[in-house]
Amino acid sequence: xxxxxxxxxxxxxxxxxxxxxxxxxxxxxxxxxxxxxxxxxxxxxxxxxxxxxxxxxxxxxxxxxxxxxxxxxxxxxxxxxxxxxxxxxxxxxxxxxxxxxxxxxxxxxxxxxxxxxxxxxxxxxxxxxxxxxxxxxxxxxxxxxxxxxxxxxxxxxxxxxxxxxxxxxxxxxxxxxxxxxxxxxxxxxxxxxxxxxxxxxxxxxxxxxxxxxxxxxxxxxxxxxxxxxxxxxxxxxxxxxxxxxxxxxxxxxxxxxxxxxxxxxxxxxxxxxxxxxxxxxxxxxxxxxxxxxxxxxxxxxxxxx
Amino acid sequence: xxxxxxxxxxxxxxxxxxxxxxxxxxxxxxxxxxxxxxxxxxxxxxxxxxxxxxxxxxxxxxxxxxxxxxxxxxxxxxxxxxxxxxxxxxxxxxxxxxxxxxxxxxxxxxxxxxxxxxxxxxxxxxxxxxxxxxxxxxxxxxxxxxxxxxxxxxxxxxxxxxxxxxxxxxxxxxxxxxxxxxxxxxxxxxxxxxxxxxxxxxxxxxxxxxxxxxxxxxxxxxxxxxxxxxxxxxxxxxxxxxxxxxxxxxxxxxxxxxxxxxxxxxxxxxxxxxxxxxxxxxxxxxxxxxxxxxxxxxxxxxxxxxxxxxxxxxxxxxxxxxxxxxxxxxxxxxxxxxxxxxxxxxxxxxxxxxxxxxxxxxxxxxxxxxxxxxxxxxxxxxxxxxxxxxxxxxxxxxxxxxxxxxxxxxxxxxxxxxxxxxxxxxxxxxxxxxxxxxxxxxxxxxxxxxxxxxxxxxxxxxxxxxxxxxxxxxxxxxxxxxxxxxxxxxxxxxxxxxxxxxxxxxxxxxxxxxxxxxxxxxxxxxxxxxxxxxxxxxxxxxxxxxxxxxxxxxxxxxxx
Ligand SMILES: Nc1nc2c(ncn2[C@@H]2O[C@H](COP(=O)(O)OP(=O)(O)O)[C@@H](O)[C@H]2O)c(=O)[nH]1
Numbered sequence: 001x002x003x004x005x006x007x008x009x010x011x012x013x014x015x016x017x018x019x020x021x022x023x024x025x026x027x028x029x030x031x032x033x034x035x036x037x038x039x040x041x042x043x044x045x046x047x048x049x050x051x052x053x054x055x056x057x058x059x060x061x062x063x064x065x066x067x068x069x070x071x072x073x074x075x076x077x078x079x080x081x082x083x084x085x086x087x088x089x090x091x092x093x094x095x096x097x098x099x100x101x102x103x104x105x106x107x108x109x110x111x112x113x114x115x116x117x118x119x120x121x122x123x124x125x126x127x128x129x130x131x132x133x134x135x136x137x138x139x140x141x142x143x144x145x146x147x148x149x150x151x152x153x154x155x156x157x158x159x160x161x162x163x164x165x166x167x168x169x170x171x172x173x174x175x176x177x178x179x180x181x182x183x184x185x186x187x188x189x190x191x192x193x194x195x196x197x198x199x200x201x202x203x204x205x206x207x208x209x210x211x212x213x214x215x216x217x218x219x220x221x222x223x224x225x226x227x228x229x230x231x232x233x234x235x236x237x238x239x240x241x242x243x244x245x246x247x248x249x250x251x252x253x254x255x256x257x258x259x260x261x262x263x264x265x266x267x268x269x270x271x272x273x274x275x276x277x278x279x280x281x282x283x284x285x286x287x288x289x290x291x292x293x294x295x296x297x298x299x300x301x302x303x304x305x
Numbered sequence: 306x307x308x309x310x311x312x313x314x315x316x317x318x319x320x321x322x323x324x325x326x327x328x329x330x331x332x333x334x335x336x337x338x339x340x341x342x343x344x345x346x347x348x349x350x351x352x353x354x355x356x357x358x359x360x361x362x363x364x365x366x367x368x369x370x371x372x373x374x375x376x377x378x379x380x381x382x383x384x385x386x387x388x389x390x391x392x393x394x395x396x397x398x399x400x401x402x403x404x405x406x407x408x409x410x411x412x413x414x415x416x417x418x419x420x421x422x423x424x425x426x427x428x429x430x431x432x433x434x435x436x437x438x439x440x441x442x443x444x445x446x447x448x449x450x451x452x453x454x455x456x457x458x459x460x461x462x463x464x465x466x467x468x469x470x471x472x473x474x475x476x477x478x479x480x481x482x483x484x485x486x487x488x489x490x491x492x493x494x495x496x497x498x499x500x501x502x503x504x505x506x507x508x509x510x511x512x513x514x515x516x517x518x519x520x521x522x523x524x525x526x527x528x529x530x531x532x533x534x535x536x537x538x539x540x541x542x543x544x545x546x547x548x549x550x551x552x553x554x555x556x557x558x559x560x561x562x563x564x565x566x567x568x569x570x571x572x573x574x575x576x577x578x579x580x581x582x583x584x585x586x587x588x589x590x591x592x593x594x595x596x597x598x599x600x601x602x603x604x605x606x607x608x609x610x611x612x613x614x615x616x617x618x619x620x621x622x623x624x625x626x627x628x629x630x631x632x633x634x635x636x637x638x639x640x641x642x643x644x645x646x647x648x649x650x651x652x653x654x655x656x657x658x659x660x661x662x663x664x665x666x667x668x669x670x671x672x673x674x675x676x677x678x679x680x681x682x683x684x685x686x687x688x689x690x691x692x693x694x695x696x697x698x699x700x701x702x703x704x705x706x707x708x709x710x711x712x713x714x715x716x717x718x719x720x721x722x723x724x725x726x727x728x729x730x731x732x733x734x735x736x737x738x739x740x741x742x743x744x745x746x747x748x749x750x751x752x753x754x755x756x757x758x759x760x761x762x763x764x765x766x767x768x769x770x771x772x773x774x775x776x777x778x779x780x781x782x783x784x785x786x787x788x789x790x791x792x793x794x795x796x797x798x799x800x801x802x803x804x805x806x807x808x809x810x811x812x813x814x815x816x817x818x819x820x821x822x823x824x825x826x827x828x829x830x831x832x833x834x835x836x837x838x839x840x841x842x843x844x845x846x847x848x849x850x851x852x853x854x855x856x857x858x859x860x861x862x863x864x865x
Contacts, residue, residue, distance in 0.1 A: 007582055007614040009548065012339035012420040014617070021618035022577045025563045029631055029672070053606040054575070054618070058567035140411050147410040147425075167739040168409075168434060168655055170441040171728045172577070173669055177737040191422055193413045203335055269327050 013200055020047075020188040021054040022172060023151060024135065027186050028061055030176035031133040034186075037122070038064040038091075040076040041252045042208050043137030043189055045083075046197055049206045050188065051135075052087060063090035065134070067125055069117035070095060071106055071254035073230050079209045094125035106256040107235055113254070123159045126183060133176070133184045141193045151190045157181035194250075198275060202268045211249045213271065214263040218242035225259035250275075333417065338548050341422045343439045343472070346449030347459035351480045354389075355449065355518035356412055356425055359540070362525040363414045409439045418544045432459075433466065433688060433702035434655045437742055440470040441728065444548060447476045447539070452485045452515070456498045462688045468508050469651065469704075469744065471721055474546055475503075477513040478539060482531065483520050489533045506691075514539055556640035557581035557589070558726060560671035561633045565620055573604055573620040574629055579671065579725040581637065582614040583621070590638040591629045592716040597638060598625040632673040634716045634726075642718045642726055645748040648709045651686075651720075652679070652699060656733065656740035660699035663848055666740065668709070670717055670729035677731065680761055681708040699741075709743070710751060710761070720744035759827035763847030764834050766855070771836040774852025782832050789832045792823055797837065816843045823847070 010018070027034050036051060038044045051060040064084055084091035099116040106113045126134060140146050150166050152174045167175050176184060189197070201208060211228075218229040220240050227234075229242045234256065236242070247260035248271065265271045346352045412423040424439030426432070440446065446467040450460055467475060477499055485491040496513040503511050514523055515534055522528030525540040537545070558580040565573035583589075588599045603610040604620040613619045621635065629635065636642060654660055660679060668677035685696030686704040699705045720727030731741040751761075766775045775791045782789045794802075794815070801818055805811040819837040824846075826833045833847075841849060 007612060009338060010614075010616050011335060012337045012415075013335060015339045018577060018616055018618040022562070025575055025618070026672075029563045055565065056606040056620070057571060057573075057604070058565055141413045147412060148408045166408075168438040168742070170438055170730055170739075170742045171724055172442075173671075173728070173730050175669065175730060175732050175737070175739045177667070177732055179737065191411065191413070193415070193420075195415065196420070199331065199335055202331065269324065269331060272331060273327050 013196065013203065016192055016196060017050060017053070017200070019172070019191065020050045023174070023186060023188040024051055024054045024060075026174050027133050027135070027176065027184075028055070030174075031184065033129070033131050034062045034133040034135065035065045035092075035126075035129070035131040036060070036062055036089075036135040037137070038066050038080070039137065039253075040066065040072065040080045040209060041137070042197055042201060042212060043139065043192075045206050045208050046192070046200055047135060047137045047189060048083065048087060049204060059088040062135075063092050065092045065094060065125055065129075065131075067118060067121045068093050068095045069113070069121070069254050070100070071113075071117075071233075071256060073209070073211055073228070073252060073255045073258075075209050075211050076252060079207065083207065092125070092129065094121055094128070096121035096124055105233075106254055113257075126159070131183065132178070133186055135186050135188060137189050138187050139192050139194070139197075140187075140190050149187065149190070151187055152176060153185045153187065154178065155183050155185060159183070195272075195275060198268070198272045202272060209252055211252060213268070214246050214248040214266045216244045216246050217260070219245045219247060219260065226262065227258075228255055228260055230255040337415065337418060337420050339420050339422070340445065340543060340546070340548055341424070341443050342445040342447060342543065343424045343426065343436070343443040343467075344447045344449065345426060345436055345439075345463040345467070346451075346478075346480075347457070350449040350451045351518040352425065352449055355447075355478065355480065355516075355524070355539075356423055357389075358518050358521060358524050359421075359423075360412065360414050362521065363416055363540075409435050416540070416544060421543065432462070433653065433704070436463065436466050437470060437653050437655075440467060440472055441724070441742065443470075443472050445474040445476065445543070445546060446472045447478050449478045449480050450495060450499070452479050452481045452491055452495060455495050456502060458689050460499070461502060461691065464503060464506060464508060465688055465691055468506050471724060473509050475508060475511045476539065476542055477511055479513060479515045480518050482515045482522060483517040487515070487517075487522070487528075487530045489531075492531075492534075512536065512542055514542065557583045557587070557635075557637040558642055558723075559583070559619075559621065559635045560673070560726075561629060561631055561635060562672045564630055571622070572626075573622050574635060575618075575620045576635075576672065577618045578613060578615050580615055580723050581640075582612060583637075584612045585609070588638055589623070589635050590641055591627055592634045592636055592641060593644045593714045594628060594633070596627045596629075598623045598627050600624070634671070636716075642716050642723075643748040644714050644716050645750040646675075646711045646714050647749045647751040648677075648711065648715070648717075648743070649746040649749070650707055650709060650729075650743045651746065652705050652707050652731070653742045653744075654699045654701060654703045654705070654740065655742060656738055657701050658733070658736075658740070659701070659703075660705075660741070663850055665712075665734065667732040667734060668711060668715075668729055668743070669732065670715055670745075671726055673715055675711040675713045675715055677709045677711045679707050680710045683707065706746075714750070715748070717745055717748055719746060719748075759824050760846035760848075762827040762830070762832050763823050764832075765839055765844035765847055765849045766834055766836050766852050767838065767844075767849060768852040770852040770856055771838065774850070774855035775834040775836050777855045778834055778850075787832050788830065789834065790826055791834045791836060792819055792826070793836045797822070813843070820845075 036047065038048060055061060066080060096117055099121065104113055104116050138146060140149060150169055153161065154166060155161055178184060219226050220229060220242055226247060228247065245262055246264055248263045248265060249258060249260050252258060263274060265274045344352050344356060410425045412425055414421050424443060426435040426439040448460065448463050448467065450456060477496065479492055479495050482492065492515040500511065514536060515531055516523040516539060518524060522530055523538045525538060527538050559576045559578050561574045562576040565575050583600055585600055585602055588597065590597050601622040601624045603613050604622060634642060663678065665676045665678045668675050682697055682699060682705045684693040684706045685699065686693050688704060696705065718726040727745040729743040730739050731743060733740050772793065779789045779791055797819060801822060802815050805815055816837060816839045819835055823833040823835050
């Protein structure tokens with residue numbers, strides 16, 4: 001064998017990829033019924049891509065779960081359905097029946113919207129299907145309180161997160177043992193940063209929702225946020241008229257809660273370029289994080305993530 | 306001087322040119338390497354300030370975060386209203402109120418050359434546990450010293466742990482140089498003290514850097530206030546220390562994590578390469594079975610690979626249909642890891658509940674899981690004095706040199722050779738908590754005929770329910786395939802003690818004869834359960850077990 005004396009050193013993306021794949025395989029080997037939470041955003045896109053790599057040539061041996069709020073951008077629903085078809089994975093869409101019945105929406109119900117659709121919806125879905133492990137796309141660099149989050153994060157039978165009672169994670173050894181009823185949230189992207197995510201999407205040509213790229217879109221400005229008028233359900237206040245602006249999104253959630261940035265970056269390299277010189281963090285676009293420092297941690301204890 | 310991310314082309318540059326520049330920039334950025342490092346220091350040495358400063362200077366902060374930082378600095382900062390970088394890295398609410406961090410936090414920053422993952426561990430009583438956790442994944446450790454205090458007990462403790470975990474490189478960051486007038490003498494004195502001690506410990510490469518985290522001297526660029534210093538700034542050092550190179554050797558090892566069987570025609574063994582490298586066609590051995598075959602293909606989503614090396618997560622197909630499942634290790638036949646069911650290891654105890662010496666724990670090593678008991682504590686190490694003393698207890702943050710017996714053969718190497726194949730965790734079977742980190746010193750195969758330590762095979766069952774307790778244990782050991790003998794008074798009375806009257810005067814002699822009989826049986830490889838009642842002093846050698854424990858906890862797995 002005339003192999004070179006040394007193999008090329010792994011780049012940071014190579015190493016992050018290998019780590020995420022290892023984490024996913026470990027969960028499949030050690031838990032009974034895993035599921036991948038798929039929120040259609042860029043982090044979910046990367047997570048799904050990594051899952052396809054981890055189990056190739058088999059399709060990932062778990063379903064995708066989208067905890068829906070009915071208020072996502074149209075373009076997100078389109079990508080979701082296409083991606084599920086392409087991956088050969090089962091897609092479960094769960095909508096909290098109570099929120100559905102009460103017509104919970106971000107315009108009239110404030111934080112109840114997130115609580116009922118997302119937090120409660122997630123708990124209900126996990127219980128309904130008896131999933132004991134759920135992959136989530138959260139990253140430690142997103143928020144200060146997440147810096148201490150484990151890769152394998154334990155939740156009690158009532159889905160509570162106890163910051164005092166998390167297991168030390170040594171080397172690349174993960175302890176996935178749990179009592180019946182308890183579940184684990186697993187964050188395979190823990191060590192990725194926003195920049196890593198974009199670089200990887202670019203390098204691997206991963207499909208993402210077009211809303212991440214700038215285009216002229218109808219917008220209104222409200223409470224310092226640029227909101228996109230994505231469908232006729234958007235109630236305009238007196239004096240408000242949608243204005244066409246060239247915008248893109250850095251994170252995607254429910255359209256009435258997600259702020260856009262004005263931008264001309266219509267291609268991925270341009271987005272990355274803007275990100276490198278950007279002066280605001282991605283979470284600023286999320287209305288949910290604005291109720292004071294430390295609030296993220298409270299939401300996590302309540303089961304939202 | 307380090308180039309940081311701010312030096313990217315601006316969007317205002319002309320479109321074509323910008324695109325070209327950008328492509329080149331992205332290509333370069335995609336080839337960045339990754340360095341994981343650990344910072345350690347005791348409370349108030351300036352760890353948080355230093356990390357915050359690195360994040361700030363490498364532009365990993367955005368305006369909104371800066372605005373929050375300014376506001377918080379005014380409100381609760383310790384720097385009299387100036388930017389308090391320490392606030393950037395304080396996380397959980399409860400901790401913030403107490404003004405201390407109590408866990409391991411991971412931070413990220415990047416320059417054009419490298420991405421960095423920082424494990425930030427706080428300096429208070431939970432220290433050993435947190436530091437060992439943070440150190441387990443680090444390629445380098447930054448040990449902070451307050452220049453006004455010099456080398457203190459904690460410095461020795463941190464260095465001992467860094468050395469124990471085998472971190473190959475150390476930066477000695479002598480902080481708060483501004484408080485000693487940037488004095489060269491002071492720095493050199495601290496450095497000399499430290500080097501003396503580091504040599505005693507047998508530590509690897511140490512680079513000493515004088516700095517001020519507060520004012521930024523020698524953090525990301527060389528300091529004007531210390532022109533006498535001609536070494537690298539901290540960031541220079543972090544950017545240029547070699548990361549672990551791919552091994553040129555073939556001593557390959559892949560712990561099988563998951564067997565991929567999508568259909569009858571494909572059977573792949575998925576895992577992350579723990580050592581060496583592999584190419585299609587290479588001979589391999591499956592451990593512990595010893596079956597030999599060769600690698601057919603290295604399968605990845607991106608196509609077949611001709612070669613792969615340490616750290617890559619791959620899937621292998623083998624030339625022959627061999628028995629191979631999760632927990633097995635595929636290795637090169639010439640330099641295969643060792644096999645054994647007895648480990649000499651250093652244990653770092655991480656649980657509030659102390660080590661129970663007759664309890665069995667799950668032991669997880671690479672992708673293998675076994676059931677293990679700590680059969681001996683040879684020494685307990687005092688992390689402050691570094692003295693090794695005899696001891697029989699291991700409590701939270703305690704470190705002990707121990708012998709563990711496992712219910713099956715494990716494949717591994719000494720930790721010093723390869724942390725992935727030599728580092729393990731112990732898991733409590735009831736609470737499922739991770740209770741200890743273990744570092745393998747040696748792997749042996751315990752010989753049941755091993756005459757050197759018959760105590761391993763003797764248990765004295767105490768209490769009125771001794772017979773029932775012994776029976777419960779006998780069944781469990783029997784289920785594990787071990788030969789077991791219950792040495793009761795009744796059996797002894799059939800001959801060996803038939804000349805002794807049943808009165809207190811002869812009780813000691815009865816115990817003596819029971820002991821001798823037990824030793825003979827144990828030497829022959831039999832597990833002996835003695836139900837003859839003996840005091841704690843008399844019940845040697847072997848282990849003393851309360852019968853009620855055996856009966857009550859029949860769900861747990863008690864093993865000798
Ligand atoms: N004069 C001076 N003070 C410093 C320096 N680094 C940190 N400090 C101060 O020392 C105190 C403790 O720092 P902090 O970063 O919170 O320490 P930690 O407990 O190790 O994280 C704070 O008041 C800092 O402002 C330094 O280089 N020079």
